[in-house]
Amino acid sequence: MSLSEKLARFIVNTSYEDLPEDVVGFTKLCILDWLGSAVAGSSKEPVRIIDELAREMGGAEQASLVTGGKTSLTHAALVNGAASHVVELDDIHKSSIIHAATVVVPAALAVAEWMNKSGKDLIAAVAIGYDVCFRIGEAVSPSHYYFWHNTATCGTFGATAATAKLLDLNEQQIVHALGNAGTQAAGLWEFIVDGAMTKQLHTGKAAMNGLLASLLAQKGFTGPSKILEGDRGFFKAMAETFDEERISDKLGQQFKITENSFKIHASCRHTHPAIDLALKLKKEHAIRPEEIREIRVGGYKAVYDITNNPNPQTVYASKFSLQFCASLAFVKGKAGLADFTEETLWDPAIRALMERVKLTVDPEVDSAYPEKWGSAVAVETQQGEVHRLTTDYPKGDPENPVTADDLVQKFRELAAHLSDSEKNRFVDTVLHLESVSDAADFWKERSRST
Amino acid sequence: MSLSEKLARFIVNTSYEDLPEDVVGFTKLCILDWLGSAVAGSSKEPVRIIDELAREMGGAEQASLVTGGKTSLTHAALVNGAASHVVELDDIHKSSIIHAATVVVPAALAVAEWMNKSGKDLIAAVAIGYDVCFRIGEAVSPSHYYFWHNTATCGTFGATAATAKLLDLNEQQIVHALGNAGTQAAGLWEFIVDGAMTKQLHTGKAAMNGLLASLLAQKGFTGPSKILEGDRGFFKAMAETFDEERISDKLGQQFKITENSFKIHASCRHTHPAIDLALKLKKEHAIRPEEIREIRVGGYKAVYDITNNPNPQTVYASKFSLQFCASLAFVKGKAGLADFTEETLWDPAIRALMERVKLTVDPEVDSAYPEKWGSAVAVETQQGEVHRLTTDYPKGDPENPVTADDLVQKFRELAAHLSDSEKNRFVDTVLHLESVSDAADFWKERSRST
Structure with missing residues (x-):
């Protein structure tokens, strides 16, 4: 069984009902934390430019933009992915060196809204997306990280995994989708020397590319079956050393999203x-x-x-x-x-x-x-x-966890420019996401304000 | 001066008037050859799927699709880039191992149409796009080619160079654009084991990504200034060995597009x-x-x-x-x-x-x-x-050149399903492209047939 097949089987076999209660609770906090970063980042210059370009290119009104209004699924993933990484307050998984939210959540939210999936489905998709990209990131860390921005490269697989789940792809389709996620994976650290805006392009494109791989697979587009371990695949091309075992170790038994760390302070x-x-x-x-x-x-x-x-x-x-x-x-x-x-x-x-x-x-x-x-x-x-x-640990690490109240407080600060009613509604929706029957309600107010 | 700066200066300083007569003639043949492959590929399954997805996502009517109708610049580059590589009859540059047409021409054509540029501007942009990606491909060949599909990875820079010229970007903007081309460069050979459809995704995405980098730069989006030679840049991350000298060797004096080979026979x-x-x-x-x-x-x-x-x-x-x-x-x-x-x-x-x-x-x-x-x-x-x-050489190699008549004949075969009048008009337009005042005329008939 190839690694993609193992991951595909895990994705197909995992639903909301399989998630332990703490995973459900933690996933909702990840989504809330993502939203704060996305809202806070939505008016920053790199995001403004990507948003303007996406609006010029146009698209069917399928999914909501954190910058207001609706656009195509792929453009929503692009813009929302760019927006949520710019204030540098988004979550981080230490052992895979991935900020998962900024890639996984925008892609998942776009599809969930478009397909009117339930809040439970969205929670499961996000937990699955985190799990898949964390495992791939762990397999290639630390060597991959020298040249490559793990959040972008490995994150692409996470966006694919989450959206493949929401699109109800079958095992074979998911193998194809993961293959075409990996073959699109990109994002070099070179930009850091110049402090260039590239970082936002990385996360936006990773969300968009991962989603694209799933959408194509749904229509029968095929991809490489061993993108991870293949002779000319992701591991060998892009990591000096790697550890395949990390992909399947306790896969489906232990959800890695709860290993995620949150940033409370707005500094390094x-x-x-x-x-x-x-x-x-x-x-x-x-x-x-x-x-x-x-x-x-x-x-x-x-x-x-x-x-x-x-x-x-x-x-x-x-x-x-x-x-x-x-x-x-x-x-x-x-x-x-x-x-x-x-x-x-x-x-x-x-x-x-x-x-x-x-x-x-x-x-x-x-x-x-x-x-x-x-x-x-x-x-x-x-x-x-x-x-x-x-x-021993900064606050927000899993060993020194923040409370839901801490994260709600952080969200309110990041979303300071929203009205109180919109802030309240967002907090209420996300913290009770498992009882939301239509994920499109997530953006109810935002999608009207352009 | 960084390599990107050298390339940017070359792009800014080169116009149609700087091209020798043989380069102009050869470039027109490259465009005609591209068009035949694109038309022949437009109904193939991988292209049909990408086209269908692009239509579902939608987009402003900015540029024509070889599959009929118009869509956004980026989606036109995506679909037309996918279409022109699938029948495996597109051009090839041996020393860089790049099929340049399938990435450079779709991106350039989309912008030329959108901006109503002249045929001369289109010719210059295509010649420049070929030149830039051939040089980058030569710099990293052959080591890069083991894992990476040069046409996709290096081709991205070619699409950026051509579109940067058409968008009249300045030197600094082009440096940013090339930086964000390189950081998006992707495309692993792993798909070849499965004979997957991924190859069409590679060329379509390369055209789209390269174009995206130019469009962003036009709006002030910044990128890494040394994407090629930087410590965490394209060369070091993606090639075991590389030769920087190839980038600037006779840059601006010798246009490499005339080293391109054409395929007349539809076989290996x-x-x-x-x-x-x-x-x-x-x-x-x-x-x-x-x-x-x-x-x-x-x-x-x-x-x-x-x-x-x-x-x-x-x-x-x-x-x-x-x-x-x-x-x-x-x-x-x-x-x-x-x-x-x-x-x-x-x-x-x-x-x-x-x-x-x-x-x-x-x-x-x-x-x-x-x-x-x-x-x-x-x-x-x-x-x-x-x-x-x-x-000593197959027909179509520069040492054993084909005639314009050979390529017209090849085009007529590849475009067999088009009407004679459409075929004639395409041939006439491309072979007299330097006298076309508005590149949008290129697609005149096609853009009406959906």
Whole structure:
């Protein structure tokens, strides 16, 4: 049995009823988290351009755009996929290095809306899509990641898996679809040198390409049967080393979506454990910034290498400055998207505190990395009191989970420009998605506003 | 200066007026040759499916489909790109291993029609598109070709180059566009094991993706500046070995489109030199099949390895049978698309002659391969006369060029189902393309027939 056949059988044999309760609950949170990122990203420049182009090309009114109105399935996947990755707050699966939501959810939502599938069907499709791309990403990580943007390349398979489920493809059709997903998989890291807009093209195209593979298979279009393990297939062409076993290990028994991590703070993930501790220390000891003599942060080496920036000059750079992020947490008591601004960047209270942040490599924390992304933060007051906290995982990792309330709060911040009624309706719809009979209701209000 | 910058400068600085006369003439023949393949392929199953899907997704009426009617630029590139590769009679550039027409021409034609560009602009864009993708293909050949379908991967850059020219992008925009062409480049050979329909998806998507990169760049979308030579770029990610020098060698001084080869016979290229000689022998000596005692074909080793099939059972297999192809040439006096049928496959005269074909490896012919794809054919009559001919190149190679009349004849065969007036009009339009003031006239009749 080829790997594609194993995955196809898993997809055909898995329905909403097969999902454990925690998987259902977790999947809904993934969808809500996706939606916040998509809404927040919908007016950013790269998204605006892709959206404008999609509107010029036009398309049948099949699926809703997060930017308003409806378009073809493929264009909806393209635009919504681009929108949901741009504010860099979307979910991340560490062992496959994939942001699955931004590729899987747009493709799945488009088909679910078009076919008036139930909320339960949508939940199952998303859980399946995550599972398939996480497994493929794990099989090729870390070597694939050097050149390739896993979210785009492996994500394409996830979009295919989710949409194949919603389209009720049979095993043979799914094998073809996965084959044509893999042969379209693309996305090189080269753009990162220039900080180019390419990242949004990657996620939008991955959602669109994965969907396209499923739609073609439904019409009888054939594809390679061993796209993963074949001699001229995805693994051998695109990964120095790979591990086929990861594809079928506990396939159908353990849903990997619950291994997913959420980002609460709007900064580089490496700053998160220290921000978590700073927020906790501020709250537990009611510490005011001016009372602080020194903040001592001990991180793993990557924290020092990537986020040791005592004097960031742009909002973007401030998200990669541990000194800024820790000070922001002590001054503002939060570090969400709305807290990284020109105002906070040059806030005198934050700037004053930044000078009192000492960042070092903590040997104990460092030895546990990368299994644990920990931190040790000590705050010393002007009176000489020292409060110290440590953590092994940033908040949002499965080992240090966020609550549904945390994610609802995050969604409300990301969707700040929507009306309260629209925000409420979105939260209500997603958190009760299993009782939604027609997935088209998801976008009920949005699809009217162009 | 990065390689993308060099290519961008070349594209900006090259116009119709810079093309030597032979390049103009040759480019028009490439377009005519493309059109025949596209028309002949337009009703084949993989194309029918892609066309049906594109129509379901819908799109603004911007550009014509070879299948009839109009759709968006991107869908026109997708469908027309898929259509023109399926009958396997499209052009080939040996040193880059690229079929350029099927990717470059559909993208260029769509934009030229949409923008009502002149025939001269279209000619320049196609010549530029060929040049850019041939150079990139040469830079990564042969190592890239093991896993990757050069026509799709390198072809994407060609579609971008041609459309960037037609959209009048500036140097910086073209650098961005080439960056986002390379990051979308995809197409694995794995499908060949299954003989899957994927090949048509590759060419259609390459045309569409390359066009998409240009359209985005026009709107200000940025891309990686060193997509070719960058540390995580196309060369290093996708080729074991590569030669950067090929990109700029005589760039702007020597147009590589004239190195292109055309296929006249509808069979495997390795059968072509022997078919050429068989046709010549039949004609020169007025040999009737029943007069033949033996046909002795000496080829290079690949001819023997790939086309030694004395008893083909399908029309497809007959195109890879030297015995069949040589006999067909002696019996029918041609070997075009219309000559490979169930009727000829089981024709008693052809079958009888096939038994008298002796295929061997000719040491002299073999030693000149692969620079020369030669053949030595001797025909011995029942009366004991022996006529012998040799050739170094199949007809259609630049060293053994076809005439415009040959290609017009090929077009008429491939477009057999069109009316005579439509065929005449197409031939007339393409052969006088430099005097066409509006490229939209190219499709004048076709765009009305849905």
